[in-house]
Amino acid sequence: MGKYILEMRNITKEFPGVKALNNVNFKVEEGEIHCLVGENGAGKSTLMKVLSGVYPHGSYKGDIVLNGEIQKYATVRDSEKAGIAIIYQELALIPDMTVYENIFLGHEIKKGRTIDWNETIVRATEMLKRVKLNVNPEALVKNLGVGKQQLIEIAKALSKDVKLLILDEPTSALNENDSENLLLLLKELKQQGITSIMISHKLKEVISIADTVTVLRDGQTICSLDAKKGEVTENVIIKNMVGREIDNIYPRRDFKPSEDKVLELRNWSGYDPTQGRDILKDICIHVKKGEIVGIAGLMGAGRTELAQSIFGNPGGYRLKGELYVHGKKKNFKHTSDAMRAGIAYVTEDRKGNGLILIQDIRQNISLANLREIANNGVINKNEEINIANEYKKNLNIKAPSIEQTVGNLSGGNQQKVSLGKWLFVKPEVLILDEPTRGIDVGAKYEIYTIMNELIKQGMSIIMISSELPEILGMSDRVYVVSEGKITGELPIEEATQERIMAMATN
Known part of the structure; x- marks a missing residue:
C-alpha cells in the first residue's frame, strides 16, 4: 500500500434540513487517479468543497489530513497554498481575457510592484506545452472551444504548483476526442507525480482511468474499489451507487409508434x-x-x-x-x-436557460404555463401548489418540499424539475436536448422510464444526445x-x- 496524500476522516456537513455528508471517510494514495462516484445528491461535490476550503473549517465536523498534517482551511486560497486545486464543471475562466492572463489570474508574476507580462507569457507557454495545448497564449479565451478551455483550467492549476488536482465532471461538456485527450493528460500528469481526484458519471471513463473508485450514497461512504484487484466493473459500481442492480439501464418498452x-x-x-x-x-x-x-x-x-x-x-x-x-x-x-x-423544448443548459435557480420547485414548474393556473391575471396559489406536488411525486423529485430552492438540488433533480416545467405545458412533441447530461446512472434510469411512460401515453419525443449508447x-x-x-x-x-x-x- 502506498503513502496516503489525503485522508478525510468522519466528515459531516449539514445544511438547513439536510445532512449532506454523514461521517464520510475518504483516502487517496499519492500518485493515483482516484474516481469519486455516486448518484446526484450523494455528496461528492460537497465533499470536494469541504476539501478545497469552499466550506471553511468550522462549518463541518471531522478532519482533513494532507501529507500527515491536519488542515484547517479558512478559504480556497489556503487549500491552494497547500497544493490543492479544484476545477469545477462550470469553468471559472474570464472570457474577455487572454489565455496567459487567465492562467496566472490571482497569482500574477510580478517584477517589483508591477506585473511582468513578458515572463507571464513565457511561463504560460510552458504550462500550455505541459497540457499539450497548441494555442496562442495571447488569444482570448472566448474564442476557444470548451475542450481547450478545460485544458487552460488545468494549466492554471499546474501554474500554482498543484500536488492534488480535483476535477468535477471534467468531460461532461466535451466531445469524444476532447474527452479522450483529457483522460490521457491525467495519466501523463500521474507519471509526473500529480495525484488526481475525478468526479464523473461516465462509468466507462471511470473504468478506463481509475486506480481506485470510492462510491458515495446518501452522504455516506459505501465502499472503495481497487482496480488492480479487478473490483472496478460497471455492474459493481452501479450496484453500490444505487443500492440495487440495474440489469438494463435502458428500460424496455413493448409498444410501437403509430404511422x-x-x-x-x-x-x-x-x-x-x-x-x-x-x-x-x-x-x-x-x-x-x-x-x-x-x-x-x-x-x-x-x-x-x-x-x-x-x-x-x-x-x-x-x-x-x-x-x-x-x-x-x-x-x-x-x-x-x-x-x-x-411543442415543448427542454434545453441542454438547465442552469443557464432552463430553470430559475434562486426560485423554488413550485415556481419553476408553473413558469411556462402560468395562464393555466391564473384567473384574471392572478395566480391561483393553491392550484400551483397542487400541480407542483403532483409533478414532484410523479417525477420522483427528491427534495424536502416544493418550497426547496432549485439551485440547491442535485443535477438529476434539477433535470426532473426542468422536465416537469415543460410537461405542465402538456405538449404532443417533447424535444429533449441532452436529457441526461451530468446526471448519474440511477437518475438516468428514472428519466428513461419517464420517457417510456410519456411515449405510452401517446407523446412523441425528439432526443438529442452525444451519448451513442443512449x-x-x-x-x-x-x-x-x-x-x-x-x-x-x-x-x-x-x-x-x-x-x-x-x-x-x-
Whole structure:
C-alpha cells in the first residue's frame, strides 16, 4: 500500500434540513487517479468543497489530513497554498481575457510592484506545452472551444504548483476526442507525480482511468474499489451507487409508434446572421406519434440549432422550408406559437436557460404555463401548489418540499424539475436536448422510464444526445446530423455506433 496524500476522516456537513455528508471517510494514495462516484445528491461535490476550503473549517465536523498534517482551511486560497486545486464543471475562466492572463489570474508574476507580462507569457507557454495545448497564449479565451478551455483550467492549476488536482465532471461538456485527450493528460500528469481526484458519471471513463473508485450514497461512504484487484466493473459500481442492480439501464418498452406523422420538416434551412453562415441545410425529417426519434452528431453539427428552429426560433435564425404539425403547415413567430401547437423544448443548459435557480420547485414548474393556473391575471396559489406536488411525486423529485430552492438540488433533480416545467405545458412533441447530461446512472434510469411512460401515453419525443449508447438504447429511429445536414436515417435495428459515427463525420 502506498503513502496516503489525503485522508478525510468522519466528515459531516449539514445544511438547513439536510445532512449532506454523514461521517464520510475518504483516502487517496499519492500518485493515483482516484474516481469519486455516486448518484446526484450523494455528496461528492460537497465533499470536494469541504476539501478545497469552499466550506471553511468550522462549518463541518471531522478532519482533513494532507501529507500527515491536519488542515484547517479558512478559504480556497489556503487549500491552494497547500497544493490543492479544484476545477469545477462550470469553468471559472474570464472570457474577455487572454489565455496567459487567465492562467496566472490571482497569482500574477510580478517584477517589483508591477506585473511582468513578458515572463507571464513565457511561463504560460510552458504550462500550455505541459497540457499539450497548441494555442496562442495571447488569444482570448472566448474564442476557444470548451475542450481547450478545460485544458487552460488545468494549466492554471499546474501554474500554482498543484500536488492534488480535483476535477468535477471534467468531460461532461466535451466531445469524444476532447474527452479522450483529457483522460490521457491525467495519466501523463500521474507519471509526473500529480495525484488526481475525478468526479464523473461516465462509468466507462471511470473504468478506463481509475486506480481506485470510492462510491458515495446518501452522504455516506459505501465502499472503495481497487482496480488492480479487478473490483472496478460497471455492474459493481452501479450496484453500490444505487443500492440495487440495474440489469438494463435502458428500460424496455413493448409498444410501437403509430404511422401518424405528428411533426414534419421539409427542406428546412437556417442561416445564423451572428455567425454569418448556414447552420441548417435542407433538412427533411418527421416524427410519428408515440415515437422516440434520436438526433445524433458531433458537437457543433447543428443539433441544438435544429431543436431551437423548431421551437419558435429563439436564436433569431433566418429560416426557409416548411414545418407541419399534424399535416398542417405552421409558421412560428415565437416560442409561444410553438407551445400552442403542442411543442415543448427542454434545453441542454438547465442552469443557464432552463430553470430559475434562486426560485423554488413550485415556481419553476408553473413558469411556462402560468395562464393555466391564473384567473384574471392572478395566480391561483393553491392550484400551483397542487400541480407542483403532483409533478414532484410523479417525477420522483427528491427534495424536502416544493418550497426547496432549485439551485440547491442535485443535477438529476434539477433535470426532473426542468422536465416537469415543460410537461405542465402538456405538449404532443417533447424535444429533449441532452436529457441526461451530468446526471448519474440511477437518475438516468428514472428519466428513461419517464420517457417510456410519456411515449405510452401517446407523446412523441425528439432526443438529442452525444451519448451513442443512449441514442441506441432509447430511440426508435435515428437521424444523424453533420455540418447542418442530415447525413443518414436509420431504424434502430440497423443502427450501430460505428455506422452513426461514420455518418456524423461524413
